[in-house]
Amino acid sequence: MIHVDDFSFWYGEKQALHHIEMMIPEQKITALIGPSGCGKSTLLRNMNRMNDLIDGVKHEGDITLDGTSLYDPSVEVISLRKRVGMVFQKYNPFAKTIYENVVFALRVAGNRNRKELDEVVERALRGAALWEEVKDRLHDSAFGLSGGQMQRLCIARAIANRPQILLMDEPCAALDPIATLRIEELMQDLKKEYTIVIVTHNLQQGARCSDKTAFLFEGKIIEFDDTDKIYNNPSEQKTMDYITGRFS
Amino acid sequence: MLKFRSKSPKGEMNIWLTSMGLTVGLVMIIGLFSLIVVRGLHVFWPKNIATYHLKEDAKSKMGPNAVLSAIEVKKVQKKLAGAEEGPAEFQIFIGNKDVYGLPFKFLPEAEIARIEYEKDVMIVERLEYGDAILKPVELMLEDGTRIKAGSKNFIEKLHEAVEIGTDRRLDILKIEKGKIGVVSDKIANLKDDIARYHYHAKKKGTDPSEKVAKAHEKIEKLESEFATFSGEARDLHELQEKAILSYRLASGQEKSMPVAEIVEFALPNQLNFSGKVKSFAHSFWGFLSQNPREANTEGGIFPAIFGTFMMTVLMSIAVMPFGVIGAIYLREYAKQGPLVRIVRICVNNLAGVPSIVFGVFGLGFFIYVVGHGIDDFFYPWREGRPTWGTGGILWASLTLALMTLPVVIVATEEALAAVPRGVREAALACGASKWQMIQRVVLPTAAPGILTGLILAMARGAGEVAPLMLVGVVKVAPSLPVAGSWPFGMDQKFMHLGFHIYDLGFQSPDAEAAKPMVFATTFFLILLVVLLNLGAIRIRNILRKKYAAGTF
Ligand SMILES: Nc1ncnc2c1ncn2[C@@H]1O[C@H](COP(=O)(O)OP(=O)(O)O)[C@@H](O)[C@H]1O
Ligand SMILES: [Mg+2]
Numbered sequence: 001m002i003h004v005d006d007f008s009f010w011y012g013e014k015q016a017l018h019h020i021e022m023m024i025p026e027q028k029i030t031a032l033i034g035p036s037g038c039g040k041s042t043l044l045r046n047m048n049r050m051n052d053l054i055d056g057v058k059h060e061g062d063i064t065l066d067g068t069s070l071y072d073p074s075v076e077v078i079s080l081r082k083r084v085g086m087v088f089q090k091y092n093p094f095a096k097t098i099y100e101n102v103v104f105a106l107r108v109a110g111n112r113n114r115k116e117l118d119e120v121v122e123r124a125l126r127g128a129a130l131w132e133e134v135k136d137r138l139h140d141s142a143f144g145l146s147g148g149q150m151q152r153l154c155i156a157r158a159i160a161n162r163p164q165i166l167l168m169d170e171p172c173a174a175l176d177p178i179a180t181l182r183i184e185e186l187m188q189d190l191k192k193e194y195t196i197v198i199v200t201h202n203l204q205q206g207a208r209c210s211d212k213t214a215f216l217f218e219g220k221i222i223e224f225d226d227t228d229k230i231y232n233n234p235s236e237q238k239t240m241d242y243i244t245g246r247f248s
Numbered sequence: 249m250l251k252f253r254s255k256s257p258k259g260e261m262n263i264w265l266t267s268m269g270l271t272v273g274l275v276m277i278i279g280l281f282s283l284i285v286v287r288g289l290h291v292f293w294p295k296n297i298a299t300y301h302l303k304e305d306a307k308s309k310m311g312p313n314a315v316l317s318a319i320e321v322k323k324v325q326k327k328l329a330g331a332e333e334g335p336a337e338f339q340i341f342i343g344n345k346d347v348y349g350l351p352f353k354f355l356p357e358a359e360i361a362r363i364e365y366e367k368d369v370m371i372v373e374r375l376e377y378g379d380a381i382l383k384p385v386e387l388m389l390e391d392g393t394r395i396k397a398g399s400k401n402f403i404e405k406l407h408e409a410v411e412i413g414t415d416r417r418l419d420i421l422k423i424e425k426g427k428i429g430v431v432s433d434k435i436a437n438l439k440d441d442i443a444r445y446h447y448h449a450k451k452k453g454t455d456p457s458e459k460v461a462k463a464h465e466k467i468e469k470l471e472s473e474f475a476t477f478s479g480e481a482r483d484l485h486e487l488q489e490k491a492i493l494s495y496r497l498a499s500g501q502e503k504s505m506p507v508a509e510i511v512e513f514a515l516p517n518q519l520n521f522s523g524k525v526k527s528f529a530h531s532f533w534g535f536l537s538q539n540p541r542e543a544n545t546e547g548g549i550f551p552a553i554f555g556t557f558m559m560t561v562l563m564s565i566a567v568m569p570f571g572v573i574g575a576i577y578l579r580e581y582a583k584q585g586p587l588v589r590i591v592r593i594c595v596n597n598l599a600g601v602p603s604i605v606f607g608v609f610g611l612g613f614f615i616y617v618v619g620h621g622i623d624d625f626f627y628p629w630r631e632g633r634p635t636w637g638t639g640g641i642l643w644a645s646l647t648l649a650l651m652t653l654p655v656v657i658v659a660t661e662e663a664l665a666a667v668p669r670g671v672r673e674a675a676l677a678c679g680a681s682k683w684q685m686i687q688r689v690v691l692p693t694a695a696p697g698i699l700t701g702l703i704l705a706m707a708r709g710a711g712e713v714a715p716l717m718l719v720g721v722v723k724v725a726p727s728l729p730v731a732g733s734w735p736f737g738m739d740q741k742f743m744h745l746g747f748h749i750y751d752l753g754f755q756s757p758d759a760e761a762a763k764p765m766v767f768a769t770t771f772f773l774i775l776l777v778v779l780l781n782l783g784a785i786r787i788r789n790i791l792r793k794k795y796a797a798g799t800f
Binding site for chain 1: 673680
């Protein structure tokens with residue numbers, strides 16, 4: 001379980017997150033919604049410390065994963081990222097074969113057991129609902145796949161190492177409606193095993209597939225509640241305005 | 249209905265200008281290229297031999313040489329003072345250097361009475377004195393049989409005799425370069441050992457005489473072996489003198505030569521088109537595969553091709569790791585700031601430094617500092633006989649590697665910069681460390697771009713001449729720069745096509761004879777560079793296809 005505890009974040013002088021307070025439940029899909037530039041990606045990318053790579057960032061407050069702070073000196077970023085997988089907005093397979101893409105996380109962890117890798121490839125690709133489509137060309141380049149397939153390959157890559165949590169930053173933004181539908185179905189399967197946090201720009205999508213929804217605005221959490229409540233009966237006027245499309 | 253005025257928009261002129269610039273460039277490149285290809289290949293095409301009969305008044309001046317069999321090179325219009333066109337002259341190739349001295353001659357058109365193309369004139373490529381143009385008279389075989397020219401099997405027998413001579417020449421070479429070479433290498437090694445024994449003994453104050461005596465014993469044994477082999481070679485050499493071809497020059501002068509002196513012969517006036525094509529292919533291959541003779545003006549260019557190839561490969565092997573590692577540090581690890589910017593500017597400017605400066609640096613650093621250092625440290629007893637402290641293919645390759653380093657660094661940096669951020673983040677999100685990310689994801693993605701850098705480096709390095717003259721290129725190398733054992737010939741001096749062109753064109757004693765060779769050699773240099781590049785481009789395409797960049 002992720003607990004975001006009074007977390008603030010700055011890019012240089014610019015504050016992108018203000019005192020975020022969130023408890024993300026296990027084996028549920030939590031959606032982050034809000035107008036663009038409100039800090040959704042920033043919040044998500046802090047959950048596996050992806051923002052550490054950027055020069056001049058600083059933070060206050062804490063994010064804990066099962067009670068341990070992500071910023072605890074004893075936490076290694078690399079092992080953290082093994083527990084928290086991530087899928088990006090633009091599908092980004094590596095210049096490798098499908099097989100090598102999936103087992104990448106295991107390879108960098110030093111796993112050379114061929115049998116184990118084979119099993120992981122099948123499990124991860126089945127998990128990403130891609131196995132049937134690619135099982136005959138596992139050793140072809142990943143760039144031969146369609147956009148939707150590439151994104152599912154990226155999901156397979158992210159779940160190959162069985163992370164606890166899967167972060168998804170607008171995973172369907174670059175896909176056509178049919179591919180989007182497949183990913184949404186897939187997420188329902190995945191939530192049986194993984195805790196999912198998804199950033200979405202698409203309100204219908206958020207309503208369709210999430211259990212909890214957080215509405216962010218200008219770096220602050222305006223409202224965080226069950227999805228039904230947010231979409232049907234929000235407590236805040238701002239949320240209402242956003243849901244009904246009065247601004248975005 | 250709307251009507252559009254065909255008024256040319258602003259900037260149309262500039263499009264014309266750019267296309268004109270491109271056209272000029274293309275025309276120049278294509279022109280140069282076709283000149284080299286045409287002139288380079290023309291050398292190998294068999295040309296008809298004309299027999300020039302001079303007029304009576306010329307006869308009194310020239311005596312018997314008033315009849316000349318020769319190949320026309322070109323017709324020139326002599327320039328007189330006052331820019332008036334003078335009489336026409338033929339430049340002709342008369343060959344037979346041993347008789348005429350100079351193989352080329354100018355013949356005023358006015359002095360020629362008639363020109364004839366006789367069927368039985370033969371052009372003979374010889375081991376010495378270049379080509380001979382002659383009419384065969386009689387062939388005496390090794391067993392003493394004599395065959396008159398014109399008899400049915402004369403040409404066939406001559407072919408056979410030439411072949412026997414060529415085969416035997418190879419046998420002699422095997423003995424001289426192979427067996428005798430091995431023995432003399434061994435003797436040289438033993439002598440080196442003796443010097444080493446003396447050196448160590450003097451240092452430690454011990455008595456080397458026992459070891460030295462043993463070595464001397466071995467040397468004596470080897471020397472007797474040497475004598476046996478030399479005897480074998482001498483016997484074969486004697487056999488080479490037996491078969492004789494006697495012939496007549498156009499002037500009527502009778503001469504003869506050992507058949508074994510003949511490399512190749514042809515009767516061009518009898519050849520039909522397919523015969524000429526065959527002869528063309530034959531000379532082409534000969535030029536490609538043979539060693540040069542007669543101060544490089546005759547024979548082939550194989551050692552130069554091989555040297556160029558070897559040097560380019562060694563250079564690529566040296567420049568790739570350094571360039572790529574340097575670029576990785578600059579782009580991925582170094583903190584981007586004014587210092588890195590300055591380093592980058594310096595690297596870029598290094599590409600503009602004249603190549604001779606790199607040659608001087610190679611001589612000063614690689615040869616005098618590194619080479620002498622190695623010699624002093626590992627072989628202190630070889631005083632005055634430097635192994636590494638002198639020019640060699642390794643130093644030449646390293647010098648060129650240094651020269652082409654900026655090209656590789658710049659190309660690699662660009663390729664690294666073009667790797668999308670998303671892929672890098674994805675690798676990190678999978679738990680890769682930064683180095684794993686670079687090694688497993690960034691480098692494979694950047695590989696085609698890095699290879700582009702190598703291609704550019706090879707194109708620049710393979711054609712470079714000036715720096716090589718300081719660090720190991722020679723006019724004639726005694727052996728190819730490879731060996732079966734350490735140091736694999738890397739300390740050898742070598743021949744290079746670029747230097748070969750310079751040597752033929754500007755250092756040759758016989759400029760006229762060298763001219764066609766310059767074109768042919770240039771043709772092969774360009775061909776080699778193109779082939780090397782095609783090889784690299786092929787690898788790049790395979791990589792590209794494997795990781796076809798798809799939607800990126
Ligand atoms: N690398 C960065 N450096 C500086 N500012 C950034 C960076 N990334 C995002 N920002 C800023 O932080 C704010 C939040 O961005 P982001 O989290 O990407 O928004 P969202 O994903 O909700 O559209 C924006 O105002 C954006 O301009
Ligand atoms: Mg975003």
